[in-house]
Amino acid sequence: MADQAQLLPGTLDLLILRAASLGPLHGYGILLHIEQISGNTLLIEQGALYPGLFRLVRQGLLKANWGTSENNRRAKFYELTTTGRKRLREETDNWNRLVAAIASALAMRPEEI
Amino acid sequence: MRLFASLRSLATALFHRSQVNAEMEEELRSHIQHRADDLQRSGISRAEAERHARIEFGGYVKYKEQSHEALGGNLLETILQDLRIAFRKLRKSPNFTVVAVSTLALGIGANAVVFGVMNALILRPLDLPDAKNLYMIERGQGSQESSPMQSFPDYRDLRDRNRSFNGLIAYDIETAGLDTGGNPSAVWLYEASGNYFDVLGIQPHLGRFFHSSDERGPNSAPYIVLSYANWQSHFNSDRGAVGRTVQLNKHPYTILGVAPPGFRGTELYFNPDFWVPMVDQEQVAGASGLEDRAARSTWLVGRLKPGVTAAQAESDLDSIAAYMGKAYPKEDGQARFSLVRPGLLGNMLGRPVRAFVSGLMVLAALILLAACANLGSLFAARAADRTKETALRLALGSTRQRILRQMLTEAVLISIAGGAVGVLASLTLLRWLSAWQPLSNMPINVPVNPDLTVYAVALLLALASGLLFGIVPVRQVLRANPYQIVKSGSTGPAGRRFSARDLLLVLQISVCAVLVTSSLVAVRGMARSLGSNFGFQPQGAVLASTDLDMAGYSGDRLTVMQRRAIDTLETLPGVTAVGLIDRLPLSMEWDEEAVFKDNASDLRVSNEAAEPEMQAVSPGYLRAAGTALLAGRNFTWHDDSKSPRVAIVNQEFARELFGSEGAAIGGYFKKQDGRRFQVVGIVEDGKYKTITEAPEPAAFLPILQSPSSSTWLVVRSNRDPQQVAAATRSALRGLDEAIPFTIQTWDRHLDSALFASRVATASLGVLGGLGAMLAVTGIFGMASYSVSKRLRELGIRIALGAQRKEVLSAALGRAFRLLAFGSAAGLILGIAATRVLAYIVYQATPRDPLVLAGVVMTMLLLGLLATSIPAYRALKADPLMLLREE
Numbered sequence: 001m002a003d004q005a006q007l008l009p010g011t012l013d014l015l016i017l018r019a020a021s022l023g024p025l026h027g028y029g030i031l032l033h034i035e036q037i038s039g040n041t042l043l044i045e046q047g048a049l050y051p052g053l054f055r056l057v058r059q060g061l062l063k064a065n066w067g068t069s070e071n072n073r074r075a076k077f078y079e080l081t082t083t084g085r086k087r088l089r090e091e092t093d094n095w096n097r098l099v100a101a102i103a104s105a106l107a108m109r110p111e112e113i
Numbered sequence: 114m115r116l117f118a119s120l121r122s123l124a125t126a127l128f129h130r131s132q133v134n135a136e137m138e139e140e141l142r143s144h145i146q147h148r149a150d151d152l153q154r155s156g157i158s159r160a161e162a163e164r165h166a167r168i169e170f171g172g173y174v175k176y177k178e179q180s181h182e183a184l185g186g187n188l189l190e191t192i193l194q195d196l197r198i199a200f201r202k203l204r205k206s207p208n209f210t211v212v213a214v215s216t217l218a219l220g221i222g223a224n225a226v227v228f229g230v231m232n233a234l235i236l237r238p239l240d241l242p243d244a245k246n247l248y249m250i251e252r253g254q255g256s257q258e259s260s261p262m263q264s265f266p267d268y269r270d271l272r273d274r275n276r277s278f279n280g281l282i283a284y285d286i287e288t289a290g291l292d293t294g295g296n297p298s299a300v301w302l303y304e305a306s307g308n309y310f311d312v313l314g315i316q317p318h319l320g321r322f323f324h325s326s327d328e329r330g331p332n333s334a335p336y337i338v339l340s341y342a343n344w345q346s347h348f349n350s351d352r353g354a355v356g357r358t359v360q361l362n363k364h365p366y367t368i369l370g371v372a373p374p375g376f377r378g379t380e381l382y383f384n385p386d387f388w389v390p391m392v393d394q395e396q397v398a399g400a401s402g403l404e405d406r407a408a409r410s411t412w413l414v415g416r417l418k419p420g421v422t423a424a425q426a427e428s429d430l431d432s433i434a435a436y437m438g439k440a441y442p443k444e445d446g447q448a449r450f451s452l453v454r455p456g457l458l459g460n461m462l463g464r465p466v467r468a469f470v471s472g473l474m475v476l477a478a479l480i481l482l483a484a485c486a487n488l489g490s491l492f493a494a495r496a497a498d499r500t501k502e503t504a505l506r507l508a509l510g511s512t513r514q515r516i517l518r519q520m521l522t523e524a525v526l527i528s529i530a531g532g533a534v535g536v537l538a539s540l541t542l543l544r545w546l547s548a549w550q551p552l553s554n555m556p557i558n559v560p561v562n563p564d565l566t567v568y569a570v571a572l573l574l575a576l577a578s579g580l581l582f583g584i585v586p587v588r589q590v591l592r593a594n595p596y597q598i599v600k601s602g603s604t605g606p607a608g609r610r611f612s613a614r615d616l617l618l619v620l621q622i623s624v625c626a627v628l629v630t631s632s633l634v635a636v637r638g639m640a641r642s643l644g645s646n647f648g649f650q651p652q653g654a655v656l657a658s659t660d661l662d663m664a665g666y667s668g669d670r671l672t673v674m675q676r677r678a679i680d681t682l683e684t685l686p687g688v689t690a691v692g693l694i695d696r697l698p699l700s701m702e703w704d705e706e707a708v709f710k711d712n713a714s715d716l717r718v719s720n721e722a723a724e725p726e727m728q729a730v731s732p733g734y735l736r737a738a739g740t741a742l743l744a745g746r747n748f749t750w751h752d753d754s755k756s757p758r759v760a761i762v763n764q765e766f767a768r769e770l771f772g773s774e775g776a777a778i779g780g781y782f783k784k785q786d787g788r789r790f791q792v793v794g795i796v797e798d799g800k801y802k803t804i805t806e807a808p809e810p811a812a813f814l815p816i817l818q819s820p821s822s823s824t825w826l827v828v829r830s831n832r833d834p835q836q837v838a839a840a841t842r843s844a845l846r847g848l849d850e851a852i853p854f855t856i857q858t859w860d861r862h863l864d865s866a867l868f869a870s871r872v873a874t875a876s877l878g879v880l881g882g883l884g885a886m887l888a889v890t891g892i893f894g895m896a897s898y899s900v901s902k903r904l905r906e907l908g909i910r911i912a913l914g915a916q917r918k919e920v921l922s923a924a925l926g927r928a929f930r931l932l933a934f935g936s937a938a939g940l941i942l943g944i945a946a947t948r949v950l951a952y953i954v955y956q957a958t959p960r961d962p963l964v965l966a967g968v969v970m971t972m973l974l975l976g977l978l979a980t981s982i983p984a985y986r987a988l989k990a991d992p993l994m995l996l997r998e999e
Contacts, residue, residue, distance in 0.1 A: 021211070025142075027140065027143075027144050028143075028144045028148060031144075031335070038707070045169075045171035045172075046148065046169050046170045046171060047170045047171040047172060047173060047175075048142070048171065048176065049178045050137075050141065050144075050176050050177075050179075050180045051176060051179035051182070052139070053180075054180045069143075069147065071146075071147060071150050072140065073143055073146055073147065073150075074143060075143045075144075076136075076138070076140045076143070076145070088816040101220035106844065
């Protein structure tokens, strides 16, 4: 558990959008992708994904269709809408700026302040 | 159409919701299956894999709930859910529900009844077209003593000279004998000026009304307009009744028409049989006062012209009064006029009725306040009991908002149920009140049927009180710290010296003590007035009353007939005395006349020495009525029109006119017309108009010197009153079948005089009883709650050898301290409040040791009653059982 990090508030939506940008994925698939891309370092309960998914659909960032999965089970597949794609770009830029700012702030040595 | 549309949208919302719900279920399950597939591939059994998958998924219901909220959370759905939960919870605690609902029902019911009465008597204008422009004209203004009684000549002046009214009507209430064919009976009617219906703006149901144009001098308009109720009950709704001729006091009258249903004239409390034109007063009432400016027996109501205010109209009337004062200085020297609300004899009935009903409304509001305080502590106790549950729910991720919303839903449900029960109960009571005929000898009845306002007020009150006191425990919930509570199992640091719940209980008890105090004061006042001396002995006397002009008697025939009736009744077996009086005391008919000292020369009303009740009696009256003759002599049949005029006066009269009782005998007084009367006897004081009046002067005159067709025969006997009543009836019928006599015992007849006091006492008594009930439930709730909370502690104390006294004081000491505190506060407030009661209830004084002791005793008894069960439980606390339980 020690090497797993709590998710910052609001970042789950960003991760979902990122995962969904890889093509139509069902909920479990999105979860696997998030675990993969984060290198299993993020700790989320699996069910916590769904309120986020529904919220993004309601905001019009994702669209969902029922289909059949690789395991031959019925599942709902999510993909980005155009506004979703735009939002992902913006959020990613924001995030990168934030991370760069925080990182440079933390990297400063005491005499530089 | 709109209703249908909204129903349809509700249905689709619900249907849609279930579809969304099913999809969500499927999706979440599909997720768990996919995970289980993966886990299975890593080599564990399918069942094991599915179990792991479910654990990894986390709180399934919680996430489903959050997903719904993420979808925009259906408000209607949450409300329905809250309602379901509230229903379930209330059903699970039936004791709480029943107590809360019935407490609120009591409060709301009491308020709905009192408000219904207030609405009917005070708030609602008369049920007439454009009633807000109608005003009664009273004599007297400002600090002057005012009276609605006016003389007919004054009416003519006011009607013809004013510039403010579209129309001015005159009317009064009279009784007469009606014969529709071999069945003479006494009826009650309005004598009305010819413009009556036209000014009020009423259209006939059948036939036509009489108009001003029908009036052509005395007895020129022998017409009757039936009331709808009378047409139904006495003429079987026969359309042919219109045009028929009937005998009114032996004079032929024609039925002109029928008034519309619901129209009962210009007085709220009076249910007339019909209307006749006032010009027929001589035939209808036996004598005409229409040309006598001093005979004030008429009531006036006017309809203001549009745009004229009441103040403008009053100054207009004042200028007429100035003219009248100059033209008729003797009668109208000081005349001033004022406009008052019509419907209850102006201010004469209106003022006391308004004062009384407003007082009742205040008391009813207090009841509701007490009920609400009770509800508040109930809700607070319930929330305290559910602290653990609340903490658990908070810990499991429920929001405080959600918990509060559910609590409020519960409060609203309780208040709606309580309000509905209360309104239903009050409906029954109001219906019954509306149909109630309190007086046996007069068609008095007050329709207080509730209208929409009453329902709306009751519902609003119920909701407001439920919500207000349902949120009492909000702070408890907002402050709850789930971690602390779940860990320690208690609400945290206890032992605050004074909680909101204690405050509510003190408030409730003091309110109840106020109610108990006022009802005891009222009951005591009633007991006193019943025990006070009426100046006559009603027990064992039978009354036969009539007005001989109904059968066409007048002049000499009148006194001959009266004498014959007395002689006949005296021969009945068992009869010890028979007397005759023209206006029986305490029978709602009185005549006050100005009298002057013998040496007075300027006989204006402003110079009067006294205004005594005047009544004419036969020689046997004093003995038959049981009125004690204190000095001088009684009348004889020789005190007739040929002998000197004499009078018997009461003690108060003697004191007011002659300074002392001793000086009165042999002294003289004058009436306004200058006639002198010599006082020959003095009788004890009595009650004449109401039993609550202060001592009034009264004078009795010999019936042969002031003849009157109005006849009350008092028959005293030592036999069963019912037998005597029957014998009296047949004896009188033997004299003249055409005379309609009303026969009843004097005790029964007095009911009407005691009516107002009885109603006041009964309503205050009921409110006091309600207050006492609420006090009991409040103390009981508080005591049993604190005992059940501390049962374990009490058990330990008993195990350690505590005495019964110590256990009781530990368990109930607080309840009793609060009770004492609240009662003391309530008693002081109650004493202050009962000053108001003194206006209605005879000799209502709270500074009566019996009342004070009564209140203290009552509150103590209520406390004992309410705490006895909890005390029993505390004493029975079994340490072994209790310690084993946890």
